[in-house]
Amino acid sequence: MKGVKMKRALISVSDKTGMIEFAKALTQLGVEILSTGGTEKALQQAGIPVVGVSEITGFPECLDGRVKTLHPKIHGGILNIRDNPSHRQQIAELDITPIDLVVVNLYPFKETILKADITLQDAIENIDIGGPTMLRSAAKNYKDVTVVTDPKDYDVVIKELKEKGETTLETRFELSLKVFETTAAYDAMIAEYFRQQQSKDPLGETLTLTYEKVQDLRYGENPHQKAAFYKEIAPMAGTLTAATQVQGKELSYNNINDTNGALEILKEYREEPTIVAVKHANPCGIASSKSIHEAYVKAYEADPTSIFGGIVVANRPIEAETAAKMNETFLEVIVAPAYSDSALKIFKEKPNLRILVLDDILNNEPGFETKKVMGGLLVQERDTQLYEELKVVTKRQPTEKEMEDLLFAWKAVKNTKSNAISFAKDKCLIANGPGQVNRVWPTEHCIAHSGDKAQGAVMASDAFFPFDDCVQLAHKAGITAIIQPGGALRDADSIAYCDAHDIAMVFTGMRHFKHS
Numbered sequence: 001m002k003g004v005k006m007k008r009a010l011i012s013v014s015d016k017t018g019m020i021e022f023a024k025a026l027t028q029l030g031v032e033i034l035s036t037g038g039t040e041k042a043l044q045q046a047g048i049p050v051v052g053v054s055e056i057t058g059f060p061e062c063l064d065g066r067v068k069t070l071h072p073k074i075h076g077g078i079l080n081i082r083d084n085p086s087h088r089q090q091i092a093e094l095d096i097t098p099i100d101l102v103v104v105n106l107y108p109f110k111e112t113i114l115k116a117d118i119t120l121q122d123a124i125e126n127i128d129i130g131g132p133t134m135l136r137s138a139a140k141n142y143k144d145v146t147v148v149t150d151p152k153d154y155d156v157v158i159k160e161l162k163e164k165g166e167t168t169l170e171t172r173f174e175l176s177l178k179v180f181e182t183t184a185a186y187d188a189m190i191a192e193y194f195r196q197q198q199s200k201d202p203l204g205e206t207l208t209l210t211y212e213k214v215q216d217l218r219y220g221e222n223p224h225q226k227a228a229f230y231k232e233i234a235p236m237a238g239t240l241t242a243a244t245q246v247q248g249k250e251l252s253y254n255n256i257n258d259t260n261g262a263l264e265i266l267k268e269y270r271e272e273p274t275i276v277a278v279k280h281a282n283p284c285g286i287a288s289s290k291s292i293h294e295a296y297v298k299a300y301e302a303d304p305t306s307i308f309g310g311i312v313v314a315n316r317p318i319e320a321e322t323a324a325k326m327n328e329t330f331l332e333v334i335v336a337p338a339y340s341d342s343a344l345k346i347f348k349e350k351p352n353l354r355i356l357v358l359d360d361i362l363n364n365e366p367g368f369e370t371k372k373v374m375g376g377l378l379v380q381e382r383d384t385q386l387y388e389e390l391k392v393v394t395k396r397q398p399t400e401k402e403m404e405d406l407l408f409a410w411k412a413v414k415n416t417k418s419n420a421i422s423f424a425k426d427k428c429l430i431a432n433g434p435g436q437v438n439r440v441w442p443t444e445h446c447i448a449h450s451g452d453k454a455q456g457a458v459m460a461s462d463a464f465f466p467f468d469d470c471v472q473l474a475h476k477a478g479i480t481a482i483i484q485p486g487g488a489l490r491d492a493d494s495i496a497y498c499d500a501h502d503i504a505m506v507f508t509g510m511r512h513f514k515h516s
Contacts, residue, residue, distance in 0.1 A: 005166040009101035010034040020046045022154040029161055069130040078137040082144045102138035103148045106131045113193050135179045142176035149182050185210035220253045227253045238363025248354030259333050262313040267364040268411035275299040279310040286412050286429040292316040298428045318343050337361045388509030393495050398504035402481040409460035410483050414512035418462055423450050425457035443470045447477040454478045463511045464488035468497045475501050485511040
């Protein structure tokens with residue numbers, strides 16, 4: 001073992017995982033340890049020689065521990081550049097001894113704010129000041145100082161000290177990067193918490209976001225793209241990050257994206273047992289019925305081709321009969337609030353099938369969603385509203401059944417990529433036309449796909465009809481009622497055509513473009 005160039009370390013940690021073993025190894029290598037507060041006591045109790053920071057600064061800890069390490073003898077010891085003659089002269093004159101290793105992790109602000117009934121004052125007292133300052137000082141001076149904020153890095157530091165007598169510049173740089181990521185996330189967490197305490201401006205002049213990695217993914221949308229999955233700090237019920245996977249392969253990038261889309265759609269359907277099937281982020285099967293089994297059969301039979309390789313989510317527990325039916329086709333992911341033991345046994349016949357349990361699957365909290373664009377970020381409120389006002393604009397009122405189907409179709413088209421048209425009948429999506437550059441093409445797609453099923457069905461459009469061409473096509477296909485936002489300059493043409501052909505039309509007063 002080589003002689004160790006590292007002479008002095010400062011250890012002050014909230015998370016004491018592995019700290020005693022690490023400190024013992026440093027002591028055996030001849031490194032002097034400085035410490036404060038609870039860390040100092042823990043080291044003393046473990047029989048590890050330790051020098052209190054107050055002995056170095058000549059100043060006691062004060063203000064209930066708020067001020068401990070904020071002192072020139074500490075930060076001068078960290079920040080001095082070793083090969084700078086002026087720095088060497090100044091620290092000699094000021095009796096400052098260099099600190100070669102800083103080991104700090106921060107007050108548990110995250111754990112504090114996630115507790116129930118936490119007060120603002122409690123949160124404030126768990127904002128670390130000295131810790132981030134020492135970390136940033138050491139990280140800035142990484143060429144001369146090793147800085148550790150994650151207990152997982154203890155082993156690599158000890159290993160390099162034993163093998164090389166010092167840490168490598170590459171390691172010090174990587175540890176420095178981790179520090180700045182850590183302190184940036186810490187400050188972003190605090191900023192977001194403070195913003196949540198007042199509602200004056202939810203979209204401020206700057207936006208700081210922090211997420212924690214859930215997992216690295218094999219690849220992104222395509223095999224040549226790197227990808228990872230991150231989650232928000234505060235857990236949110238009813239989201240994919242709150243789900244528990246009980247079977248199957250790891251979720252892929254596309255699995256996660258499509259499953260998230262399926263869950264968003266499912267939250268629209270609350271009253272009855274409902275199945276939502278999604279393919280490439282668009283609904284390819286939605287059905288409600290008296291039981292979840294009947295709902296799945298309806299959704300499957302409406303489009304057995306598109307559901308192949310799709311994502312299926314359910315708002316009620318899945319039992320054996322439904323599981324057996326699901327196993328008849330290839331599915332990528334199934335999510336439900338619960339499963340019977342017999343259903344899980346059936347799914348085990350397909351070990352690669354991803355089975356997820358998600359409590360509170362219908363939870364639908366308001367909030368914001370983001371979309372990265374080149375050079376910037378778009379932020380908007382989640383689209384949790386359905387309509388402004390339902391207004392019948394034709395002479396004929398929709399029947400009770402038609403109105404049920406209209407609302408069913410409206411929820412589906414709301415969650416389909418624009419321009420979008422949806423056909424529904426008997427609380428089942430019988431055809432869906434997503435993502436076209438005009439409104440005629442998705443209408444024609446729905447007509448071709450639904451065939452004779454369009455007789456007596458209803459149609460929904462995510463935005464208004466600029467002309468009456470889609471209305472004419474729908475009538476010829478057998479559509480009897482239409483729901484749309486209204487607001488076009490030529491609304492009167494569409495209404496007049498409906499009146500002339502005994503079609504009911506309902507305006508919602510609210511469009512639902514979905515471009516991504």
